[in-house]
Amino acid sequence: MTYANDTTSVFQALGLAPDLRSTAQAGLEVHTPIDGSLLARVAASSPAAAGAALKRAHEQFLAWRDVPAPRRGELVRAFGELVRSHKGDLARLISLETGKILQEGLGEVQEVIDICEFAVGLSRQLYGLTIASERPDHKLLETWHPLGVVGVISAFNFPMAVFAWNAALALVCGNTLAWKPSEKTPLSALALNGLLQRAARDNGFDSGLSEVLIGDRATGEALVAHPHVKLVSATGSTAMGKNVGVACASLFKRSLLELGGNNAAIVCPSADLELVVRGAAFAAAGTAGQRCTSLRRLIVQRAIYAQLVERLVAVFGRLPVGDPLKDGTLVGPLIDARAFDTMQAALSAARSLGATVHFGNREPGAAAAHYVRPAIVEMEEQAGPMLHETFAPILYVTPYDQFEDAVAMNNAVAHGLSSAIFTRDLREAELFTSARGSDCGIANVNIGTSGAEIGGAFGGEKETGGGRESGSDAWKAYMRRATNTINYGLSLPLAQGIRFEI
Ligand code: UN1
Numbered sequence: 069m070t071y072a073n074d075t076t077s078v079f080q081a082l083g084l085a086p087d088l089r090s091t092a093q094a095g096l097e098v099h100t101p102i103d104g105s106l107l108a109r110v111a112a113s114s115p116a117a118a119g120a121a122l123k124r125a126h127e128q129f130l131a132w133r134d135v136p137a138p139r140r141g142e143l144v145r146a147f148g149e150l151v152r153s154h155k156g157d158l159a160r161l162i163s164l165e166t167g168k169i170l171q172e173g174l175g176e177v178q179e180v181i182d183i184c185e186f187a188v189g190l191s192r193q194l195y196g197l198t199i200a201s202e203r204p205d206h207k208l209l210e211t212w213h214p215l216g217v218v219g220v221i222s223a224f225n226f227p228m229a230v231f232a233w234n235a236a237l238a239l240v241c242g243n244t245l246a247w248k249p250s251e252k253t254p255l256s257a258l259a260l261n262g263l264l265q266r267a268a269r270d271n272g273f274d275s276g277l278s279e280v281l282i283g284d285r286a287t288g289e290a291l292v293a294h295p296h297v298k299l300v301s302a303t304g305s306t307a308m309g310k311n312v313g314v315a316c317a318s319l320f321k322r323s324l325l326e327l328g329g330n331n332a333a334i335v336c337p338s339a340d341l342e343l344v345v346r347g348a349a350f351a352a353a354g355t356a357g358q359r360c361t362s363l364r365r366l367i368v369q370r371a372i373y374a375q376l377v378e379r380l381v382a383v384f385g386r387l388p389v390g391d392p393l394k395d396g397t398l399v400g401p402l403i404d405a406r407a408f409d410t411m412q413a414a415l416s417a418a419r420s421l422g423a424t425v426h427f428g429n430r431e432p433g434a435a436a437a438h439y440v441r442p443a444i445v446e447m448e449e450q451a452g453p454m455l456h457e458t459f460a461p462i463l464y465v466t467p468y469d470q471f472e473d474a475v476a477m478n479n480a481v482a483h484g485l486s487s488a489i490f491t492r493d494l495r496e497a498e499l500f501t502s503a504r505g506s507d508c509g510i511a512n513v514n515i516g517t518s519g520a521e522i523g524g525a526f527g528g529e530k531e532t533g534g535g536r537e538s539g540s541d542a543w544k545a546y547m548r549r550a551t552n553t554i555n556y557g558l559s560l561p562l563a564q565g566i567r568f569e570i
Pocket residue numbers: 179225226230303358359360361517518519520521
């Protein structure tokens with residue numbers, strides 16, 4: 069069976085029938101990174117179609133905001149159940165479209181299910197504060213209200229989960245959605261949104277609650293600029309996020325940015341090296357290094373440096389690289405030729421700085437596919453490509469002498485998404501997670517930098533953009549806050565004791 073037929077069967081199993089053989093001129097060709105072959109042609113949304121979709125989403129918002137939040141939660145529950153019943157189909161589509169190994173595709177779909185469950189619970193606990201008023205017979209409180217249409221711009225590497233983090237929360241908060249997925253992964257978007265629209269219809273709502281806009285950068289720009297879109301949640305490169313953030317700011321609309329990372333782990337002398345090796349292998353080589361949370365830098369105390377590098381080289385040397393649909397494969401292909409070229413450019417830049425490069429070479433595969441053996445790059449100091457995010461499996465390893473130096477190295481990059489420390493020393497662990505420690509949005513102890521659970525707020529500082537998605541109180545980004553002062557007395561006392569007698 070060809071991968072294109074495989075894709076068609078997934079859509080059949082999902083009960084969806086999008087036009088995957090579009091003849092439209094303005095269409096996207098979707099190729100699988102597995103062998104570079106064509107999976108489908110998807111028609112791009114014309115400006116008129118995109119405008120109509122945003123109008124539908126806005127009209128639906130006007131009705132949806134009046135639906136009680138727990139009832140809105142029922143739709144999200146139905147969506148989560150549909151996703152659960154199609155977990156295998158959706159995971160397969162993710163693997164076909166992104167080249168992610170099936171295990172990780174299943175993990176991504178589980179993340180969709182998890183956030184739906186979280187949002188269902190949340191739909192019964194969207195809460196505000198009551199605050200002591202300084203005036204007699206007055207009540208001061210905060211109430212939370214939906215925003216409108218939430219625009220979601222998502223990246224290729226998590227083609228379903230990132231939308232779901234936004235969608236599940238946005239929906240229970242009373243918003244509707246317009247989603248512009250990566251040009252590389254429109255099929256995952258059509259599949260997941262197709263299920264969401266079915267859940268909406270099955271529950272007596274309109275499928276216009278969530279619209280997909282297929283297209284390139286111009287489609288994203290139109291989404292950001294559209295007056296009905298009140299919040300843009302964007303995941304992707306720092307350059308893209310900066311454009312979105314500036315455009316939103318100039319229109320006084322909100323943005324929620326989840327951009328790149330240049331994530332490090334510090335390995336202290338007391339670390340359990342077995343945990344380090346397993347944690348580093350998953351975080352650096354897993355997803356072929358194409359997570360925003362991927363581990364890119366390992367900062368290792370000099371006393372254990374040589375033995376750790378030896379163990380890592382041994383493990384990286386035997387990682388099964390290849391067909392992501394095959395059982396046992398741990399590292400699938402890179403997304404495209406550009407990713408391969410960028411990786412090779414970073415490795416040559418490191419070599420020219422005197423680094424020792426282990427692996428990073430091309431592995432067997434179809435001519436139009438890009439399989440690589442994850443690289444380990446020994447650098448005496450943090451410099452050159454190590455200071456930048458390269459979206460590929462490269463693990464830079466650098467020694468440190470003093471603990472404080474290691475923390476400074478962790479923080480000495482432009483991004484601030486994820487970080488970790490491996491230690492059995494309580495003092496080091498506490499310092500790393502204190503105000504003087506990691507400056508990242510995620511700071512872990514004795515686990516890697518990737519693979520966050522949905523229960524916590526997800527996002528990072530500095531050039532990662534500052535947004536928080538997923539768990540904790542991230543829902544507040546999808547609502548606006550009103551402060552209400554209610555006078556239930558018979559007089560009109562003024563705040564601050566002001567007298568204004570007429
Ligand atoms: C991303 O790479 O954009 O923490 C998201 C993780 C996943 C999400 C990654 N739960 O690695």
